[in-house]
Amino acid sequence: xxxxxxxSALLALALALTGLxxxxxxxxxxxEYKIGVLEPxxxxxxxxxxxxxEGYEIMRDMINERGGVMGxxxxxxxxxxxxxxxxxSEANRLITREGxxxxxxxxxxxxxxAASEAAARHNVIYWESSCVDPRFTRRGLxxxxxxxxxxxxxxxxxxEFVAKHLAPRFGLKPNQLKIAFLSxxxxxxQGVTExxxxxxKGEFGMQEVAAEYYAFASTNDFTPIIVKLKQLNPDVxxxxxxxxxxxxxxxxxxxxxxxxxxxxxxxATGYGSPDFGxxxxxxxxxxxxxxxxxxxxxxxxxxxxGQRLEREFRETVQKKTGSYPLGGHQxxxxxxxxxxxxxxxxxxxxxxxFRATVMAMDLPVGSLINGWGVKFAENGQNANERVxxxxxxxxxxxxxxxxxxxxxxxxxxxIPLGSWDQRK
Numbered sequence: 001x002x003x004x005x006x007x008s009a010l011l012a013l014a015l016a017l018t019g020l021x022x023x024x025x026x027x028x029x030x031x032e033y034k035i036g037v038l039e040p041x042x043x044x045x046x047x048x049x050x051x052x053x054e055g056y057e058i059m060r061d062m063i064n065e066r067g068g069v070m071g072x073x074x075x076x077x078x079x080x081x082x083x084x085x086x087x088x089s090e091a092n093r094l095i096t097r098e099g100x101x102x103x104x105x106x107x108x109x110x111x112x113x114a115a116s117e118a119a120a121r122h123n124v125i126y127w128e129s130s131c132v133d134p135r136f137t138r139r140g141l142x143x144x145x146x147x148x149x150x151x152x153x154x155x156x157x158x159x160e161f162v163a164k165h166l167a168p169r170f171g172l173k174p175n176q177l178k179i180a181f182l183s184x185x186x187x188x189x190q191g192v193t194e195x196x197x198x199x200x201k202g203e204f205g206m207q208e209v210a211a212e213y214y215a216f217a218s219t220n221d222f223t224p225i226i227v228k229l230k231q232l233n234p235d236v237x238x239x240x241x242x243x244x245x246x247x248x249x250x251x252x253x254x255x256x257x258x259x260x261x262x263x264x265x266x267x268a269t270g271y272g273s274p275d276f277g278x279x280x281x282x283x284x285x286x287x288x289x290x291x292x293x294x295x296x297x298x299x300x301x302x303x304x305x306g307q308r309l310e311r312e313f314r315e316t317v318q319k320k321t322g323s324y325p326l327g328g329h330q331x332x333x334x335x336x337x338x339x340x341x342x343x344x345x346x347x348x349x350x351x352x353x354f355r356a357t358v359m360a361m362d363l364p365v366g367s368l369i370n371g372w373g374v375k376f377a378e379n380g381q382n383a384n385e386r387v388x389x390x391x392x393x394x395x396x397x398x399x400x401x402x403x404x405x406x407x408x409x410x411x412x413x414x415i416p417l418g419s420w421d422q423r424k
């Protein structure tokens with residue numbers, strides 16, 4: 001091989017190893033590289049927004065210990081995106097006043113659309129790590145990328161779990177299952193629910209007995225819905241909730257002795273939030289939530305490079321927060337790590353070269369934080385099948401990983417759920 005070609009090949013290999021194998025501790029950094037981070041830090045979404053930002057900060061420090069990005073120290077300019085108007089305004093501020101060429105965030109599907117459109121108007125890269133609105137990558141915006149799964153993927157995974165794990169445990173075929181869909185009415189809830197409804201009926205012939213939407217911010221009584229669902233007697237309640245609505249539905253279902261075999265949710269809100277466990281303790285045992293990996297996750301199921309990253313990330317989060325990494329931590333960290341790998345390979349934030357590098361990436365499941373892989377479509381969406389997700393269940397006041405079983409040392413309990421006083 002000619003020396004120039006050999007040198008180029010060795011350089012490419014070195015960059016890949018720097019990004020994927022997490023080497024480079026103690027490298028000296030030259031200057032700073034600033035990106036904008038948009039999160040809801042005040043208002044009703046602040047708890048999750050702050051967790052998301054904390055995940056970014058922990059991963060930023062890990063990245064800087066490994067030589068930063070493009071040889072520079074990674075720093076943040078942070079904006080408070082309390083609602084879509086504020087998200088757009090703060091995006092504009094970070095671009096025009098802070099001079100950032102890349103924006104990331106925003107945790108919420110209610111915020112990512114406005115923030116990314118503001119970035120697109122300035123031809124600035126928008127790198128989403130959390131929102132799952134299926135419409136996000138369907139707008140033809142060449143500046144927009146998403147590392148997280150979309151709502152269609154959430155719905156797909158939920159029905160996969162219901163059909164292939166729950167149905168056999170119930171002693172039923174998938175087409176014998178009666179399923180009730182309940183969801184808050186934002187783009188997030190609608191996207192997940194409609195994808196799940198389509199697959200449940202179209203692929204497995206499940207019997208849909210109800211599809212109910214509600215406004216999560218103003219709903220304070222589920223009694224009418226619960227009375228209706230009790231009469232319909234579903235096997236599975238597929239409930240996409242946002243926050244207090246999950247706690248309220250669960251409590252009122254208990255009060256009214258509404259029995260069903262399983263409840264399935266997706267995402268780091270509602271049943272996927274630690275706030276559900278804080279509110280209910282052991283009384284919250286039983287619901288399933290599709291999330292990033294929790295306690296019981298088998299590191300050995302990942303590729304060697306993924307194992308090293310995951311182990312150090314968990315240890316760092318434990319040291320800094322005193323707890324296992326939560327969903328918001330993991331989404332932010334996974335997304336920011338992929339951004340580091342792209343920038344280190346592209347060596348630039350110039351859009352065309354950056355985009356070409358993103359489109360060329362092809363990493364199998366198990367390569368990165370959370371066991372993710374990478375393969376972006378032209379619309380900027382990381383492939384749902386590469387963004388491996390896991391079903392967690394509330395057991396003993398915490399969410400633990402139970403499915404796919406090859407990724408976990410723990411197993412699902414209370415299938416079917418049984419009476420309310422037996423879930424201890």
